[in-house]
Amino acid sequence: MADSRVSVAPQARRGEPFEVRISIRHPMETGYRTNESGEHVPRNVIRRFSCRYNGTPVFAVRVTSGIAANPYFRFFVTARESGPLEFEWIDDAGVRGEARAEVKVT
């Protein structure tokens, strides 16, 4: 669950938006699927994904099975001060994941 890849521009200019990309390894089980032996696979999708920048929430997604397996999000955050981008997510099974990246603002 902790498997994720984050890509953030190493440097950003104050006041300007910078690109953030994250891809999380998660099956995003819809609950409509059966496995090889015909058993129902219970729904387990990431419910919520959020991103904080220097401790302030800046972006979040309320996710459902409408988002493909191994969710990928690309978005923009406005550069203010150098500091951490912290990502957090939780799935139906209550399993949490997190990731982190440092942003250097010039």
Next chain:
Amino acid sequence: MQNVQPNIYRRRLLNGAVALVACRSLPAIAAPEIPDIPLLAQLLAGRTPRWERLRLELPALADNGLAVPMKLSMPGPFAPGPNVQAIHLFSEKNPVPDMATFEFPAPLEKIEIDTRVRLAGTQKVVAVAVMSDDALYAAAAEVIVTIAACLDGS
């Protein structure tokens, strides 16, 4: 001969480009016909969104409904006017019609989001942006899906 062939190719390319632009812009023009999605009706609550500014980009044809690239964008600047609070994404045919909601707890200068969505069959997808002054902007896209997600049990 050398001169003719590149010209024909260029013409085809131009035709293709014009057709592509036309295809892309059609859903936006046809959009005010709001698909019957109860959760969307609930969000709109009788209000009519403005079918402008917000842009929803999806391929016109998706071979595989399990992962369809999607882009949402809205040109700024927003400050000092109202900023985007949330963008709701709805599906006409998916078993879960509220596909995702993107929330912006702090005003962002640039609204451009990419992700990959699941689509259970050919359908319309509608995005609604809720502004901090409660104004609504909407965009729609129609996608032909060859292999639908959810249906084949894979």
